[in-house]
Amino acid sequence: MPSTRAASDDITMELRRPWAFDERVTDVFDDMLARSIPQYEVMREATSDLAARFWRPGGALLDLGCSRGEALAAADAAVFAMRGDVARSAPPRLVGVEVSQPMLAAARERFRDNPRASVLDLDLRRAYPMLPGGRRAAVTLAVLTLQFIPLEYRAHVLRRAFLGTEHGGALLVVEKVLGRTADLDRVYVDAYLARKRANGYTEEQIARKRLSLEGVLVPLTAAQNEDMLRMAGFAQVDCYWRWMNFAGWVALREE
Secondary structure (H helix, E strand, O other): OOOHHHHHHHHHHHOOOOOOOOHHHHHOHHHHHHHHOOOHHHHHHHHHHHHHHHOOOOOEEEEEOOOOOHHHHHHHHHHHHHHHHHHHHOOOEEEEEEOOHHHHHHHHHHOOOOOOEEEEEOOOOOOOOOOHHHOOEEEEEEEOOHHHOOHHHHHHHHHHHHHOEEEEEEEEEEEEEEOOOHHHHHHHHHHHHHHHHHOOOOHHHHHHHHHHHOOOOOOEEHHHHHHHHHHHOOOEEEEEEEEOOEEEEEEEOOO
């Protein structure tokens, strides 16, 4: 059988417009992320660490656009590693939200034997997840999710995320971003493409993927993302991770 990387390369060569999170992409998704997102493991560890720090005993971890469930599983593991006895006595409830049917199936399979977890088939443009008992989430994750939601829906999704997060809870957002100016953006993109080449992608693979994502993945500047978070109601917003044209923010709902 071909390796995951070989399968990922094959799919990248076959990409057509527009990009879709179909079954073949789902199968190699983790490899694609690791090879496409600079400092991917650093970002994942930082996000999980913050999730564990803002989680409260018995509170829910909610992942908007959970894909295969990697971020949700990592946050859960971080809670148990950091919070120890507290987490074991009042463990987190895990809730994932996904609209891609292949991703949904993969996430449900991942958490099949975890009675604390559920993965919901839900389109964030149309609805927002209701947690058991009408509770709010202690921590909400949106890792590389908003960029795939049409611009006209993003402010509404973030407002619902604010209302759906506990007082004192946190929303963690990771996004691809534009440079503040066209010149800076060009420098960041050049550096990003150089890293993709170093990770084994050919010029044709890079061009095909870029073409397939046009109009599907729509990034904003870091400042625009921060403005949307504040307009949603989050009083404290800070960038906790950045690599040129990728960034992560923590947004707090005050007590």
